[in-house]
Amino acid sequence: MAYKTVLVHIDESARSDFRVKIAAEIAKADNAHLLGTAVTGVSRFIYQDGNISASDPNLTIHLNFLKERAERAVANFNKLVQETGVSSYESAIANDEAGGGIGLQARYSDLVVIGQTNRDEPSPSVLPDFPEYLVMNSGRPVLIVPYTGDFTTVGKRPLISWDASREATRALTDAIPLLKQAELVQVAIFNPKATPDAHGDQPGADIALYLARHGIKVEVSVHKTSTDIGNALLSLSNDLDSDMLVMGGYGHSRFREMIMGGVTRTILESMTVPVLMSH
Structure with a gap:
């Protein structure tokens, strides 16, 4: 099992280059194809300003502005990737907002x-x-890079948040290509007595065995906390010097609005290391 196509969102934000470098390192490790995609946001602009006619000169000005931003992001991506040594890559522009x-x-x-x-x-x-x-709609694992902080490695010392749920199972399985390259994988279980049927008599034993069969070096720790699990997880990742967090993404959508679970919301707002999420 390996990643063969890695997609990275590129733009003119301050952290775009950093995201590209992380994606490039992952692609090189698996000899994968790297695709950098910029979005113009044209569809969002038109939907929000649907009363603008095609003859309105402001429309052309705005559309050209959005297109030029995307083209600059693509040009920068192509230059940067050439320096990373990725053997197979391409760039693209999507005339949509980022979600679409x-x-x-x-x-x-x-x-x-x-x-x-x-x-x-x-x-x-x-x-x-x-x-x-x-996370909720792509059907793929999403590696989210924080907008602050510097990380010399990603995935060498990952921390897995394990609650034996479907979402956590999906995230862990999706992360296996990265976990197999890790020096040590830490699995954290919080308050296992709250869901005893999910963990069995020895919480963590089954998931440790599963990962070991993949040749992954793993350690399991069980924690009891009365505070918010999201913050407890961030604190633990700091204590363990983790360089990636793997967890399920919990929530549902209501029209376009995303209603996320408490732990998921805390991590997305306050992450201190890259987070791989699957739903």
Whole structure:
């Protein structure tokens, strides 16, 4: 099992180059094809300003502005990837907002790399709930890179949040190509007595055996907390010097609005390391 197509969202944000470098390292490790996609946000603009006619000169000005932004992002991506040594790559522009454009291409990728929402750096082509939307709707694992912090490695010391749920199972399985390259995988279980049927008599024993069969070096720790599990998980990742968090993404959609679970919402807002999520 390996990633053969890695998709990364590119734009003119401050962390775009950093995302590309992370995606490139993952692609090189599996000899995968790297696809960098910029979105224009044209569809969002037209929907919001549907009363503008084709003859309105403002329409052309705005559309050209959006197109030029995407073209600059693609040119920068192509230059940067050439320097990373990735053997197979391509770039593309989607005339859609990020959720629709990246979400569609995600269907044909093994892993999607995007950025955490930074409300101090708004974009005309990326809605604030882009990470939530992609996790819930893409059907693919999504690696979300924080908008702050520097990481010399990603996936060498991952921490898995394990509650034996369907979402956690999906995330863990989706992360196996990265986990197999890790130096040590930590599995954390919080409050297992709350769902005893899911964990059995020895919480963590089954998942440790499952990972070991994949040749993955793993350690399991069980924790009891009365505080918010999301913050407890972030604290533990800091204590363990983890460089990636793997977890299920919990929530549902209501029209375009994403209604996320408490732990998921906490992590998406306050992540301190890259987070791989699956739903």
